[in-house]
Amino acid sequence: AQKVTQAQTEISVVEKEDVTLDCVYETRDTTYYLFWYKQPPSGELVFLIRRNSFDEQNEISGRYSWNFQKSTSSFNFTITASQVVDSAVYFCALSIHLVVRSGSEKLVFGKGTKLTVNP
């Protein structure tokens, strides 16, 4: 099976706390991409990061950081010093190759984690 599991349905923190969102994936592809998206109440999916399966370096972007561990098939997302504006639903996604045409792919999403940051 090729799927993404986000075990945390909802997380609630107080502003300035650090929070980690978990993502575990399954795939039979040797080359794949992992993503994190943010979905505010407006509904639009906001792209946060795309990571190649061959690149296991952790990445930091401002208050955001990502920990990719191929050995445990995990791609966790940490927000440091959370803010109220971080409140949203966060989705982890895995790209799956579409056989029909070389280079084409679809995204498989987890069910999302709803993060609420309280002032």
Added chain:
Amino acid sequence: ETGVTQSPTHLIKTRGQQVTLRCSSQSGHNTVSWYQQALGQGPQFIFQYYREEENGRGNFPPRFSGLQFPNYSSELNVNALELDDSALYLCASSSNSGDRAHNEQFFGPGTRLTVL
């Protein structure tokens, strides 16, 4: 903003009716993918169009159909609407050059469909 637009923003239909949703892809993109997001769930892949041809399909019945036009904009048509079709419908555009390294999908704001 991604440059991907969708219309309409909201839509209310009754069971059994037909609906058409529209998506304009980002400039330079030749591929459009459609996703259905039910309440409280992650988006699910419906199908993808590349240069006016269906390029892959998820687990959706044939009453979900699509079109892509020469300018790469796309339509999603749903016939015989059911209550469970109520969802946010997202389209994503990408530039399929044959290299997955450059096929990032950019999402539009979505169309929220309510079926009564």
